[in-house]
Amino acid sequence: MKEQQTYFIYTFGCQSNSADSEQLAAQLLQAGYSAASAPDEADLIILNTCCIRESAERKIYGKIGELKKLKIADPQRIIGVAGCLAQKDKEKLFAKAPHLDFVMGTFAVGHLLEHVNRVKENREHVLSVWEQADETQRLRPSNLSGQISAWIPIMYGCNNFCTYCIVPYVRGRERSRPVNEILQEIAALAEQGIKEVTLLGQNVNSYGKEGDVKASFADLLRKADTIKGIERIRYMTSHPRDMNQQVIDVVKNSRSICEHFHLPVQSGNDSILKAMNRGYRIQDYRALVNAIRQTMPESSLTTDLIVGFPGETDELFNQTLEFVREMRFDAAYTFLYSPRSGTPAATMPEQIPSAVKKSRLQQLMDIQNEISLQINKQSEGKVVEVLVEGPSKNDSSAFVGRTRTNKIVIWKYTGSEHIGELLPVRIDKAQTWVLKGTLVN
Ligand code: SAM
Ligand code: SF4
Numbered sequence: 244m245k246e247q248q249t250y251f252i253y254t255f256g257c258q259s260n261s262a263d264s265e266q267l268a269a270q271l272l273q274a275g276y277s278a279a280s281a282p283d284e285a286d287l288i289i290l291n292t293c294c295i296r297e298s299a300e301r302k303i304y305g306k307i308g309e310l311k312k313l314k315i316a317d318p319q320r321i322i323g324v325a326g327c328l329a330q331k332d333k334e335k336l337f338a339k340a341p342h343l344d345f346v347m348g349t350f351a352v353g354h355l356l357e358h359v360n361r362v363k364e365n366r367e368h369v370l371s372v373w374e375q376a377d378e379t380q381r382l383r384p385s386n387l388s389g390q391i392s393a394w395i396p397i398m399y400g401c402n403n404f405c406t407y408c409i410v411p412y413v414r415g416r417e418r419s420r421p422v423n424e425i426l427q428e429i430a431a432l433a434e435q436g437i438k439e440v441t442l443l444g445q446n447v448n449s450y451g452k453e454g455d456v457k458a459s460f461a462d463l464l465r466k467a468d469t470i471k472g473i474e475r476i477r478y479m480t481s482h483p484r485d486m487n488q489q490v491i492d493v494v495k496n497s498r499s500i501c502e503h504f505h506l507p508v509q510s511g512n513d514s515i516l517k518a519m520n521r522g523y524r525i526q527d528y529r530a531l532v533n534a535i536r537q538t539m540p541e542s543s544l545t546t547d548l549i550v551g552f553p554g555e556t557d558e559l560f561n562q563t564l565e566f567v568r569e570m571r572f573d574a575a576y577t578f579l580y581s582p583r584s585g586t587p588a589a590t591m592p593e594q595i596p597s598a599v600k601k602s603r604l605q606q607l608m609d610i611q612n613e614i615s616l617q618i619n620k621q622s623e624g625k626v627v628e629v630l631v632e633g634p635s636k637n638d639s640s641a642f643v644g645r646t647r648t649n650k651i652v653i654w655k656y657t658g659s660e661h662i663g664e665l666l667p668v669r670i671d672k673a674q675t676w677v678l679k680g681t682l683v684n
Pocket of ligand 1: 257295296407408409410444445446480481482507509547548549578579580581582583
């Protein structure tokens with residue numbers, strides 16, 4: 244056997260999963276494992292999974308199938324599934340893929356080594372899907388070398404039960420982490436050279452409402468803003484129902500909290516919003532956006548939209564298009580509604596045929612892309628401050644960074660810029676998803 248055991252983690256899905264993968268990696272590093280650069284070089288492979296839409300599940304099952312050949316090549320290699328799909332499908336995963344060694348749910352994230360050790364001892368399937376969260380002490384992510392940004396979960400779970408969404412079923416009820424624990428973690432990250440943190444939760448604006456935290460999200464942001472060394476603070480996701488003027492004011496008066504608001508609206512029609520159980524009306528959303536834009540005219544606004552929710556007629560869909568034209572979002576993440584078994588919307592009448600959903604998605608994307616381009620064009624000729632992230636993946640002679648408003652900026656590498664610096668870049672050419680520019684001396 245090799246002296247040092249190695250691991251490889253696949254991460255699917257949202258930022259909560261990225262943060263969980265860091266937790267899994269931290270446990271392995273502490274136990275003496277090292278990271279492998281490819282799955283076929285790893286003694287332990289983990290798939291940290293997502294089940295938000297059927298398309299995500301299909302992709303993951305495909306990847307699990309592919310890994311069978313690595314198990315055959317080396318039967319001692321351990322392959323496990325963690326995350327939301329594990330929480331949802333449980334032993335079904337073993338039935339579909341007997342070459343898996345363990346399946347661990349979202350509540351068991353802190354217990355990876357126990358599962359791995361049980362597999363090593365008994366060489367049998369280990370199923371560990373709990374129905375209750377075990378709030379073990381989080382390890383500080385320790386594999387951050389070369390990174391300038393980090394994820395920080397501030398709360399887990401969700402209480403909202405939007406009728407289309409599986410998250411509350413696979414991530415449990417809302418639990419907020421104590422303020423001091425979060426602040427200490429951010430300060431420790433700053434000492435390690437991290438410049439940007441993103442505070443994570445399914446509904447960050449309800450931080451502290453449950454349990455004995457006794458602080459609001461606005462309080463947490465205000466305190467986080469005082470931590471030296473952190474240049475930028477981001478957060479996601481905000482629920483439009485719980486976002487308030489207090490938070491908007493804290494962002495405005497802060498040094499480091501970015502002027503980017505991600506407010507998923509999901510639909511532009513009140514009856515669909517009601518059927519989705521979103522808890523706000525279009526006029527509430529409009530008022531919120533007006534308040535943000537009045538307070539910070541330079542801020543950016545992005546959203547999530549679902550097309551083809553049950554009962555969405557052409558007329559109701561057209562109202563969403565109208566609303567998108569009215570709001571002029573900087574960008575929108577658009578999704579085909581995907582029925583999730585066990586959620587109320589999956590059994591609602593008037594499910595929309597797939598072809599209709601696809602055609603609506605295309606119309607929506609065409610309109611939004613045009614708006615994104617128009618908005619981005621306004622920055623041509625302007626100088627923006629970017630946080631340097633590093634070389635571009637597609638062009639080794641270019642560097643990439645982000646503005647405070649979360650726009651991606653690409654420029655020709657000059658040799659003088661360093662990862663983690665804040666630098667001015669003049670925008671020469673705007674595209675729908677990126678701004679191309681030149682570094683200003
Ligand atoms: N908690 C966040 C919120 O409330 O906006 C984000 C949750 S989810 C990880 C991200 C996005 O996926 C949602 O905003 C929604 O647009 C989309 N989504 C969730 N369930 C979906 C489903 N069943 N079909 C299609 N899109 C879905
Ligand atoms: Fe899902 Fe709604 Fe919770 Fe977001 S707020 S995670 S969409 S149930």
